[in-house]
Amino acid sequence: MSQQRSERPAGSDSRPARSAAGLSADGSPGHGLPERGAPASELPDLPEATVARLPEYLRALHVLADGGGDVVSSEELAQAAGVNSAKLRKDLSYLRSNGTRGVGYDVGQLIDKIEHVLGLNQHRAVALVGVGNLGQALAGYGGFGSRGFHIAALFDADPTRVGDRIAGLSVRHIDELAEVVATEHIAIAVIATPAHAAQAVADALVDCGVTSILNFAPCVLSVPENVDVRKVDLAIELQILSFHEHRKSTLTALPEAIS
Ligand SMILES: NC(=O)c1ccc[n+]([C@@H]2O[C@H](COP(=O)([O-])OP(=O)(O)OC[C@H]3O[C@@H](n4cnc5c(N)ncnc54)[C@H](O)[C@@H]3O)[C@@H](O)[C@H]2O)c1
DSSP: OOOOEOOTTTOOOOOOOOOSBOOOTTTTOOOOOTTTTOOOOOOOOOHHHHHHHHHHHHHHHHHHHHTTOEEEEEHHHHHHHSHHHHHHHHHHHHTOOBTTTTTTTHHHHHHEEEEEETTTTTOOOEEEESSSHHHHHHHHHHHHHTTTTEEEEEEEEEEETOOOOEEEEEEGGGGGHHHHHHHTTTOOOEEEOOOOHHHHHHHHHHTTTTOOEEEEESOOEEHHHOOEEOOOOOHHHHHHHHHHHHHHHHHHHHHHHHH
């Protein structure tokens, strides 16, 4: 296997998104030229935090479009996406979408632009491995289609689950992974297996040519350099909220403690 690296938690913004042309890692305009020998991309190099906010803008824009909105100001869009408007304007300037002064952004054009940058103008086939409680809930969720994805294949190692039909798909045995990934042109996979199985599943996915993994299992995966891994862990998110709750309670207790 090539050089290994570990996964990033979803929402982590420490790493610049990889791309060759356009902007530097901190989001400032770069020299615009790929390094010698580096693969060139027509897409701008974006800070990872900007990439993470683009889907929020897209979601808000679709809501506006569904409501009949043609034009939106940066303040309206920022509020709908839950970010501050200066940050939004900076993010959109990376896409060369500056809007029209006094008018705002054309909703349809901005949707097209963001979908293009995120690579959503082609529907992406996703494999889901581990069809237990969580996997079945994910497989049955109908909302991925409108966001640019469809779950194209379900896998499990449990022979009693193989053949079950979920959301119109038949659960396949994990041994069929290579064949199905090739025929369905799958580059993205979701892991919803127990933690003890997740690394072996990740290795098998990488061996089949999968280059992006969304990991729900509570463990760190080791993958080659060319593979992107994002981790979702609701328990970690709750622990972070717990910290804030804990801190709030100590702040309100402080004046009494002093007096
Ligand atoms: N990220 C989160 O917020 C979050 C929330 C809930 C659960 N989880 C995690 O998601 C995972 C699944 O949870 P669950 O409750 O659905 O568990 P589950 O036991 O109900 O389902 C796991 C499934 O994985 C299958 N499996 C086991 N080894 C496999 C392998 N090598 N290849 C293919 N399939 C395999 C099992 O047969 C089973 O169907 C666990 O790791 C759990 O900790 C994460």
